[in-house]
Amino acid sequence: MSGPIARPWIEKLDIYVGGKSHVEGIEKPVKLSSNESPFGPSPKAMEAYLKEATALHRYPDACYHDLRAALAKKYDIEADQIVCGIGSDEILKLACRAYLEPNDEVIFSNHSFMMYPIATRSYGGIAVEVDDENFTTNVDHILAAITNRTKIIFIANPNNPTGTYLSTSEVERLWKNIPDNILLVLDSAYAEFVTEDDYQAGIELVQKSKNVLMTRTFSKLYGLAALRLGWGYACPEISNTLDKIRDPFNVPTPTQVAGIAALNDIAFEKMAKSHNIKWLEILKNELCAMGLEPVPSVANFILIHFPDHKNKSAEAANEYLLKHGYILRWLPKQGLSHYLRLTIGTEEQNLALIDLLKKFMET
Numbered sequence: 001m002s003g004p005i006a007r008p009w010i011e012k013l014d015i016y017v018g019g020k021s022h023v024e025g026i027e028k029p030v031k032l033s034s035n036e037s038p039f040g041p042s043p044k045a046m047e048a049y050l051k052e053a054t055a056l057h058r059y060p061d062a063c064y065h066d067l068r069a070a071l072a073k074k075y076d077i078e079a080d081q082i083v084c085g086i087g088s089d090e091i092l093k094l095a096c097r098a099y100l101e102p103n104d105e106v107i108f109s110n111h112s113f114m115m116y117p118i119a120t121r122s123y124g125g126i127a128v129e130v131d132d133e134n135f136t137t138n139v140d141h142i143l144a145a146i147t148n149r150t151k152i153i154f155i156a157n158p159n160n161p162t163g164t165y166l167s168t169s170e171v172e173r174l175w176k177n178i179p180d181n182i183l184l185v186l187d188s189a190y191a192e193f194v195t196e197d198d199y200q201a202g203i204e205l206v207q208k209s210k211n212v213l214m215t216r217t218f219s220k221l222y223g224l225a226a227l228r229l230g231w232g233y234a235c236p237e238i239s240n241t242l243d244k245i246r247d248p249f250n251v252p253t254p255t256q257v258a259g260i261a262a263l264n265d266i267a268f269e270k271m272a273k274s275h276n277i278k279w280l281e282i283l284k285n286e287l288c289a290m291g292l293e294p295v296p297s298v299a300n301f302i303l304i305h306f307p308d309h310k311n312k313s314a315e316a317a318n319e320y321l322l323k324h325g326y327i328l329r330w331l332p333k334q335g336l337s338h339y340l341r342l343t344i345g346t347e348e349q350n351l352a353l354i355d356l357l358k359k360f361m362e363t
C-alpha cells in the first residue's frame with residue numbers, strides 16, 4: 001500500500017520553523033526575535049477579550065461588521081473593501097490561492113518576508129527572488145524580472161528583516177510600470193511605526209487602482225500576535241474575491257472584539273510609537289559606537305551587521321546573548337549569516353542588551 005499522494009508542489013514544501021522562545025537553563029529568557037510588542041497587549045484589548053469568555057458557544061459574526069466598521073472609521077476607508085484574516089499571513093495566502101495557477105510566477109526581494117515563498121509554493125507558484133540594493137527593495141530589479149507568467153509582486157514596506165522602506169514615489173513608479181493583470185501586494189505590517197513624510201502604507205494607491213492589495217496586522221504595534229488578526233484592503237473586485245474563498249468564521253469573536261478595543265486605545269498606540277522612535281535612535285547610536293553596523297530601520301527592529309572575524313561574528317554574538325538569556329534572530333538561511341535582527345524591547349531590556357553587546361565586543 002502506498003497511500004494518497006499530495007499534489008507535487010505540496011510534497012516539496014518544508015514545515016515552517018518559527019523563532020526560538022526557549023533557552024536551556026534559563027527560566028525567563030528575553031525574546032527580542034519576533035518583532036512583538038514589548039508592552040504586551042493593550043489593557044483595553046485584554047479586557048474586551050476576557051469579556052467574551054461567557055459567549056464561546058456562539059459562532060462569530062461571519063462578516064465581522066463591527067471590526068470592519070472600526071477599521072473603516074479609523075482609516076477613513078470603505079468597510080466593504082476590507083477583508084479580515086487569521087493574521088495577515090492568511091490574506092497573503094488567500095491572494096496566492098485566488099490568483100495563482102501552478103507555475104505562475106511571484107516576485108519579491110531576496111531579503112524579505114519568509115511567508116512569501118511559503119505562500120507562493122503552497123499554491124504551486126514559482127518564487128522569483130530579485131536582489132535588493134543596500135537592503136532596500138529595488139523597483140528596477142523587480143520590473144526586469146516580470147514575465148508573462150508573473151501574477152503577483154509582494155513588497156514588505158517597511159521590509160522585514162531589513163527594516164528599510166520604499167518611498168511613496170518609488171511604490172508609485174513600480175505600480176505605473178507593471179501590467180495591470182499583476183497583483184501588487186503592499187504588506188504594511190510595520191506601517192504604524194513609520195514617521196517618514198515620504199511613506200504611505202498603501203491606502204491612497206488602493207483607492208486609485210484595480211490591482212493593489214494592502215495588508216495590515218494587529219501582531220506588531222497592537223501586540224495581539226497570539227490572536228492572529230490581520231486585514232487587507234483592495235478594490236471591490238479583489239476584496240470580494242478574497243472574501244469568497246476565506247473560511248466564513250475565520251476570525252473568532254474574542255479576536256474581533258480585542259482588535260476593536262486595540263484600535264480605540266489611542267493612549268497605548270501613542271505610547272508604543274513614541275517608545276519605538278526614541279529607542280530606534282538610541283540603539284542605532286549605541287550600536288555604531290560599539291563598531292557594529294545597524295541597517296537604517298523605520299520599523300520596530302534593527303538588522304545589525306557583525307564583523308567577519310570568528311570571535312566577534314553574528315553567530316558568536318548570538319550564542320553569547322542566548323547564554324545570557326537574550327534571544328535575537330539569526331537568519332543564515334536568508335543569506336544573512338553576518339547579521340542579527342534585534343526587536344526593540346522595553347527600556348530595561350534595551351539597556352541590558354546594550355551592556356551585553358558592549359561586553360561581547362570588548363572581550
Ligand SMILES: *Cc1c(COP(=O)(O)O)cnc(C)c1O
Binds near residue numbers: 087159216220230
Ligand atoms: C509580522 C509580519 C506580518 C504579520 O503577520 P501576521 O500573520 O499578521 O501575524 C506580515 N508581514 C510581515 C513582513 C511581517 O513581518
